[in-house]
Amino acid sequence: xxxxxxxxxxxxxxxxxxxxxxxxxxxxxxxxxxxxxxxxxxxxxxxxxxxxxxxxxxxxxxxxxxxxxxxxxxxxxxxxxxxxxxxxxxxxxxxxxxxxxxxxxxxxxxxxxxxxxxxxxxxxxxxxxxxxxxxxxxxxxxxxxxxxxxxxxxxxxxxxxxxxxxxxxxxxxxxxxxxxxxxxxxxxxxxxxxxxxxxxxxxxxxxxxxxxxxxxxxxxxxxxxxxxxxxxxxxxxxxxxxxxxxxxxxxxxxxxxxxxxxxxxxxxxxxxxxxxxxxxxxxxxxxxxxxxxxxxxxxxxxxxxxxxxxxxxxxxxxxxxxxxxxxxxxxxxxxxxxxxxxxxxxxxxxxxxxxxxxxxxxxxxxxxxxxxxxxxxxxxxxxxxxxxxxxxxxxxxxxxxxxxxxxxxxxxxxxxxxxxxxxxxxxxxxxx
Amino acid sequence: xxxxxxxxxxxxxxxxxxxxxxxxxxxxxxxxxxxxxxxxxxxxxxxxxxxxxxxxxxxxxxxxxxxxxxxxxxxxxxxxxxxxxxxxxxxxxxxxxxxxxxxxxxxxxxxxxxxxxxxxxxxxxxxxxxxxxxxxxxxxxxxxxxxxxxxxxxxxxxxxxxxxxxxxxxxxxxxxxxxxxxxxxxxxxxxxxxxxxxxxxxxxxxxxxxxxxxxxxxxxxxxxxxxxxxxxxxxxxxxxxxxxxxxxxxxxxxxxxxxxxxxxxxxxxxxxxxxxxxxxxxxxxxxxxxxxxxxxxxxxxxxxxxxxxxxxxxxxxxxxxxxxxxxxxxxxxxxxxxxxxxxxxxxxxxxxxxxxxxxxxxxxxxxxxxxxxxxxxxxxxxxxxxxxxxxxxxxxxxxxxxxxxxxxxxxxxxxxxxxxxxxxxxxxxxxx
Numbered sequence: 047x048x049x050x051x052x053x054x055x056x057x058x059x060x061x062x063x064x065x066x067x068x069x070x071x072x073x074x075x076x077x078x079x080x081x082x083x084x085x086x087x088x089x090x091x092x093x094x095x096x097x098x099x100x101x102x103x104x105x106x107x108x109x110x111x112x113x114x115x116x117x118x119x120x121x122x123x124x125x126x127x128x129x130x131x132x133x134x135x136x137x138x139x140x141x142x143x144x145x146x147x148x149x150x151x152x153x154x155x156x157x158x159x160x161x162x163x164x165x166x167x168x169x170x171x172x173x174x175x176x177x178x179x180x181x182x183x184x185x186x187x188x189x190x191x192x193x194x195x196x197x198x199x200x201x202x203x204x205x206x207x208x209x210x211x212x213x214x215x216x217x218x219x220x221x222x223x224x225x226x227x228x229x230x231x232x233x234x235x236x237x238x239x240x241x242x243x244x245x246x247x248x249x250x251x252x253x254x255x256x257x258x259x260x261x262x263x264x265x266x267x268x269x270x271x272x273x274x275x276x277x278x279x280x281x282x283x284x285x286x287x288x289x290x291x292x293x294x295x296x297x298x299x300x301x302x303x304x305x306x307x308x309x310x311x312x313x314x315x316x317x318x319x320x321x322x323x324x325x326x327x328x329x330x331x332x333x334x335x336x337x338x339x340x341x342x343x344x345x346x347x348x349x350x351x352x353x354x355x356x357x358x359x360x361x362x363x364x365x366x367x368x369x370x371x372x373x374x375x376x377x378x379x380x381x382x383x384x385x386x387x388x389x390x391x392x393x394x395x396x397x398x399x400x401x402x403x404x405x406x407x408x409x410x411x412x413x414x415x416x417x418x419x420x421x422x423x424x425x426x427x428x429x430x431x432x433x434x435x436x437x438x439x440x441x442x443x444x445x446x447x448x449x450x451x452x453x454x455x456x457x458x459x460x461x462x463x464x465x466x467x468x469x470x471x472x473x474x475x476x477x478x
Numbered sequence: 479x480x481x482x483x484x485x486x487x488x489x490x491x492x493x494x495x496x497x498x499x500x501x502x503x504x505x506x507x508x509x510x511x512x513x514x515x516x517x518x519x520x521x522x523x524x525x526x527x528x529x530x531x532x533x534x535x536x537x538x539x540x541x542x543x544x545x546x547x548x549x550x551x552x553x554x555x556x557x558x559x560x561x562x563x564x565x566x567x568x569x570x571x572x573x574x575x576x577x578x579x580x581x582x583x584x585x586x587x588x589x590x591x592x593x594x595x596x597x598x599x600x601x602x603x604x605x606x607x608x609x610x611x612x613x614x615x616x617x618x619x620x621x622x623x624x625x626x627x628x629x630x631x632x633x634x635x636x637x638x639x640x641x642x643x644x645x646x647x648x649x650x651x652x653x654x655x656x657x658x659x660x661x662x663x664x665x666x667x668x669x670x671x672x673x674x675x676x677x678x679x680x681x682x683x684x685x686x687x688x689x690x691x692x693x694x695x696x697x698x699x700x701x702x703x704x705x706x707x708x709x710x711x712x713x714x715x716x717x718x719x720x721x722x723x724x725x726x727x728x729x730x731x732x733x734x735x736x737x738x739x740x741x742x743x744x745x746x747x748x749x750x751x752x753x754x755x756x757x758x759x760x761x762x763x764x765x766x767x768x769x770x771x772x773x774x775x776x777x778x779x780x781x782x783x784x785x786x787x788x789x790x791x792x793x794x795x796x797x798x799x800x801x802x803x804x805x806x807x808x809x810x811x812x813x814x815x816x817x818x819x820x821x822x823x824x825x826x827x828x829x830x831x832x833x834x835x836x837x838x839x840x841x842x843x844x845x846x847x848x849x850x851x852x853x854x855x856x857x858x859x860x861x862x863x864x865x866x867x868x869x870x871x872x873x874x875x876x877x878x879x880x881x882x883x884x885x886x887x888x889x890x891x892x893x894x895x896x897x898x899x900x901x902x903x904x905x906x907x908x909x910x
Binding site: 115155 | 519523542553577727787843
């Protein structure tokens with residue numbers, strides 16, 4: 047018989063306990079920050095009807111990246127490639143009952159069929175944070191403030207910049223000023239998005255193919271390096287007005303003020319790939335040169351819930367993947383050493399002490415301590431090594447003389463000290 | 479345009495925040511108990527190669543219940559219907575590095591194509607706990623002790639019994655004593671498993687079809703009501719010896735002792751459906767008459783990792799589904815009222831107080847409190863209602879006179895009291 051492979055499916059990860067502990071540490075921080083802003087966690091099924099993504103997720107995801115199957119009832123089901131459509135479905139389902147604004151987050155695993163590479167896998171986890179049903183700019187400002195608090199929670203605020211743009215401003219520029227069709231606007235948008243990857247030559251060719259003249263391309267270049275003040279003067283429109291107002295709010299939140307924490311900047315090259323954005327869009331970048339990539343992105347989507355009924359509700363949200371975040375934390379040495387997961391090791395030198403060892407372990411556990419026993423009888427040295435290997439802080443040891451007197455030896459493995467303690471006082475002694 | 483449905487896929491659940499809070503409360507208890515026994519959490523990808531299940535998961539799961547698809551690289555991939563095969567794969571992958579015994583747990587979501595009914599859905603979460611590489615009976619005893627501690631943690635110990643049997647004992651009975659072929663043994667096993675569902679008539683017919691004579695069926699009936707002592711005397715074999723030894727260990731753990739906590743009992747009708755069990759098997763039952771179903775089950779599997787290579791390692795494990803557990807907790811009123819998720823509501827009466835409100839909210843968040851603001855300016859009464867709706871304990875209110883003096887009103891919504899506090903003392907006052 048041929049053996050089965052022990053490797054996980056290409057582009058996915060096994061989380062052995064040490065890895066899961068790190069993932070869990072990261073998720074805990076995410077949950078803490080979201081909770082501190084009053085956001086509540088939700089979850090949805092892993093499989094959704096194919097149509098849910100066909101509607102809005104964009105052609106690349108639907109045609110090339112979706113994992114899907116027919117179920118035995120002939121329904122076409124997809125493994126979720128993103129969370130926003132499920133979230134919109136759930137909000138639409140209780141649109142009249144939910145208190146507004148809806149402040150929600152989730153940390154789902156998502157699947158896309160991609161060529162695995164650094165920062166991009168087939169299965170990844172992604173923090174999704176959304177606010178729906180609030181005045182757009184105030185919600186956008188709160189969400190950006192939360193995003194920045196998140197990265198500060200990880201100690202990474204010195205290494206990032208959040209770059210903000212507005213889709214309406216771009217519509218004004220591409221549609222009204224440059225006279226591009228919707229189709230050509232999309233091509234130009236994608237070329238600008240891809241520019242760092244495809245290089246200058248291909249970028250210029252893509253623009254020219256989309257009907258952008260050389261003169262327009264030069265204008266575009268100068269637009270890209272404009273300050274928000276200049277853009278507001280040169281392009282008075284809903285988009286530039288929103289940007290000005292948003293940045294005023296971000297100054298009040300203290301994250302766009304001039305000075306050392308000015309981490310949120312206007313960047314007119316930010317486009318965002320997904321088709322459903324309609325206003326503010328943003329990305330967070332790792333600013334270290336060797337790692338210059340978007341760590342997360344998001345934006346405003348008007349009326350996504352409109353796919354599910356006549357009610358309207360707009361929102362703003364972002365997604366933050368665990369793979370790029372962990373790369374970021376490792377690059378900048380922001381992952382702390384994980385703490386041990388065992389408090390007490392209760393040894394088992396002979397079969398006769400098993401009953402007593404069990405009782406001690408039970409009492410310690412009921413007092414909230416994490417306790418392991420070796421299960422099998424073994425020598426003093428071997429068992430002490432096991433205790434150390436498990437990172438236990440204390441070991442409970444049975445000496446013959448002490449045992450006869452109803453006592454044990456408690457060894458503090460951190461301090462390398464030990465003392466004799468009566469059976470009934472062990473919990474108190476170890477809890478300190 | 480036809481609207482998309484807001485309903486989740488048949489047999490699955492949306493977890494709105496109130497539901498997710500309960501799920502999270504349940505999972506936290508599970509994690510706490512597992513950690514108190516030194517078990518560590520792991521996770522594996524949601525999709526695995528189809529062959530992983532074809533090997534051992536049993537015909538019903540593989541042929542009728544598996545969600546699978548061909549990926550774009552022509553690999554046959556399945557959505558996991560159970561966690562044990564992934565766990566065995568991971569253990570096999572690091573068999574020489576992992577410290578023994580391997581004490582692991584996970585709370586994966588699992589998928590099976592079934593007819594949805596009470597206690598059974600297409601997507602459910604399942605706590606999986608396993609010990610590998612330890613002396614079988616000691617490991618079996620620890621696992622059962624952990625399982626019992628789990629149900630005690632939920633306050634449900636008065637409503638359950640854990641019923642234990644041994645596959646080797648059944649092999650002795652069916653094979654050696656009754657002379658049944660392996661195929662007929664399987665049929666009889668399934669009939670005994672299904673007996674409460676199919677009724678006496680069909681049960682008798684199934685046994686007779688499997689070559690069991692009427693006399694043998696009577697003997698079987700008397701076997702089913704035998705005490706462990708009688709079975710040990712009448713059927714001396716490896717299986718009955720293991721059971722006697724296991725129960726002695728469980729008495730030392732205090733969960734099989736006579737008296738009020740005698741919750742673990744010998745039950746020779748416990749069979750377990752899965753094919754890979756080889757020794758101790760067990761199920762936990764809700765003993766209330768209206769809800770008499772298995773809440774979880776498990777057993778010993780010898781050398782599951784043998785599918786992946788030449789090394790051998792045996793283990794024992796159990797799985798506990800979230801759907802039946804939640805039913806159980808609700809039936810017995812064991813779910814507490816969930817606590818509020820907001821500590822402080824910072825009001826926003828006018829645009830001019832926004833900057834100050836933001837600073838107060840930021841300071842409170844940095845002090846570890848969960849804070850929401852209404853985002854939009856609004857009247858006193860409306861905003862106070864919002865604060866109450868969110869379950870906030872405190873509301874920060876801006877009165878004109880107080881604001882001019884650099885002060886706010888802090889309302890304690892639980893006590894319905896209020897006091898005037900300077901901007902700089904708000905955190906201290908609210909943290910108490």
